[in-house]
Amino acid sequence: MTITPEFPATPTAPAVSFRTVDLRGKGLTLAGLRAAVPRAQHQTVADAEQKVLDIIGDVRRRGYDALTEYAQRFDGVEQDHPLVPAAGLARALAELDPAVRNALEESISRARRFADSQRPRNIDVELGDGAIVSQNWVPVARVGLYVPGGLAVYPSSVIMNVVPALAAGVASIALASPPQKDFGGLPHPTILAAAALLGINEVYAIGGAQAIAAFAYGVDATTAGPTLEPVDVVTGPGNIFVATAKRLVKGVVGIDSEAGTTEIAILADSTAQPRLVAADLISQAEHDPKAASVLITDSEDLAAAVRIELNTQAAATKHSERVREALSGPQSGVVLVEDLEQGVAACDAYAAEHLEIMTANAAAVAARIRNAGAIFVGDYSPVSLGDYCAGSNHVLPTSGTAAFSSGLNVTTFLRAIQVINYTKGALEEVSGHIVSLAGAEDLPAHGQAVTARFGKPA
Template sequence: MTPTADSPASTDTDRIVTFRTVDVRGQRLSLAGLRAAVPRAQHGTVADAEQKVQDIISAVRSRGFEALRELALTFDGVEQSHPRVPAEALTAALAGLEPAVRAALEESIRRARRFADAQRPADTDVELGEGAVVSQNWVPVARVGLYVPGGLAVYPSSVIMNVVPALAAGVESIALASPPQKDFGGLPHPTILAAACLLGIDEVYAIGGAQAIAAFAYGIPAGTGTRNEPDAGIDAVDVVTGPGNIFVATAKRLVKGVVGIDSEAGTTEIAILADATARPALVAADLISQAEHDPQAASVLITDSDELAAAVRHELDIQAAATKHSARVRQALSGPQSGVVLVEDLAQGIAACDAYAAEHLEIMTADAAAVAGRIRNAGAIFVGDYSPVSLGDYCAGSNHVLPTSGTAAFSSGLNVTTFLRAIQVINYSKGALAEVSGHIVSLSGAEDLPAHGEAVTARFAAGS
């Protein structure tokens, strides 16, 4: 059977939000079937973005700062001589930061640092026999490029989420990019700059979108500028991280392999698994909180309760009309990427959650902690009424740079290991090698690679 999808609001012109319904009850859908059924953004947008992003990457690679200047003018309405943010602008931004915002950032940093410091894995030594030691050492990458989006909102919290785990990993060279803002003299938003200064980051660039990812991945040779400071280039990085829109996510996918990336963190999404015990007003508030980010943001409710679904729809109409960014919220909630998925029972609801693999997944059910333990695919899981996604966005101590668009099924959110490499070290003595030499010769023969075995027996030949 094919899942049924309809838009109840299409026959009710009084509705504020067109929150569509996908009903999978009574259907034995495979994981692939559920993946096809849950609300998603329309795929044509991705294909369109890929060609545009490829053009941007090519321009930045071939024309460097000249291309960056053109793109800043085209996309941000800003004329640049050089995208590097002067040191005095960073210190001035921190000095001018509102005390309450500074206190909030400092507490967010404190909590994020405690969690990040605890994530660093220990080096391991394993003695497999006398004189036979294999080790795994965790080593930080040398240089990272961190992206902080601009656009419809200001994200100093993303500065924290990018920088803190990189510092905890021991990365020594950190560069940060955020879009130039016409209202702030072509620099990133001052709160972004203040957060960077608070964390000790002094290499900051006013570069937005896919062009920032390209500049980090390939580097920019020194060019001609007009500032008095040395007109240095931008050194290529080893890892690029940070959230962003579909163009940023696409750029990260296209440069993966040239550099490491955290994940394809595109436009935000929330899924809420809720049963009849959930409080409709809270469910609606949390769906709206993510819809507020972007008209393309995804907000999905998964429930086995018709009554709850109806109550949430009612609350969405009330709360969406009252919130500051009402038009943006209504567009996001009414898009194909949002809606309610009606399931037969909790088991099918969990299966639907795993099929959706949400960036943010809230559990609002009876015994929410036990239900959360049964989820396998999610960027982050928020348990119960008092763990909303907005807690994770700012001050939980967790990281809000998370995989989107179903990629949480195979990738993780940003964490300390994003900036670390596991290097294996093999240290065998002559006696330890002799103990396994016969096995090596046998296996090299089986694979028709006899020189492998000869490289071992040569060590025991007469006169060696």
């Protein structure tokens, strides 16, 4: 594996240090590929874990007093109680830019159509005369949805969290987003407007790991405000502290996935258009200096052309400093592969949150991918489409967790309950088998629980 240095600076802007990892001629195993692809090295979950444990413990012990202190420390906000008043939600919706409202409504409409189609059907299976086993999908009672703040505003994440929960039939929905000093200690008004548009009236100005702790364990009422009841499931993206908090409370509550800082991988060949590849890499880099943008290609010419485009486009974009930092980090770069076969293997090893396919026969290549949060096929399916208006969900697993977890969807908020309904005759038909298996496991009372119903010895 060869790593080449940064692309030289242009005369007009600092360089984008978009490194190259060369996998050509390397017969790497899956473990080798996972070790080779670009990953963040600046901070790991282990680094964040103790800090998050301390925050979770503090919120459990001191409730709103701890939340108030964290709002002051992390957000520079003085709080009496984090619950957003109904008037604040109504005002945000009334003052929302009509063009933004129209865009949110279109996004909601498309997300609802997709989410409504995801709900699995209940089933009844007759295994014999009078022997029926059913599986019924039942929504959880209450969920806590997290919407990040910070460098950008994410009303789209309100939609992505709320719509599948509503489609699942969840009756109680709470939403949290960081307080903003510029908006009187409330979350950003566009986030509040999106919540109001969806009929969510329980919104809290709480950010970070402390929001996840409050959802998981609940917070008792004070003279300043009501109880925050604990939830059954916590969902939503966030930074490494939010993702770590979700990991640590899993088991107390359900979670969607560890959706941390965003990442994009693009699998491209010589047919790809360098300006589009660069534009899409930059679109995710503008989220955060720690965002990951990775190009996987078997074409040195494409890689060289994309480097030029990255420098040109990064210099011209609004958040150029943030973009350059993200593209220059250890989590970003070009991965040169021998051929498409190795490219697909590298994609599966990376298990990207967002994976774009820009190759000949892109749909066929996409069908070969096994590990990705979401796959975007061809030149006209950029990740930003999925961020807003594709109808798909943009809350997706990051940091390689797409190898074993899924993006947010309706089933995140559902439980499958099995129902067993046997008649006397149906039970008697299998009673001998139950007695035999109970004996084999040295659990004779299991068999006796069956034979007792027929007045027979075990």
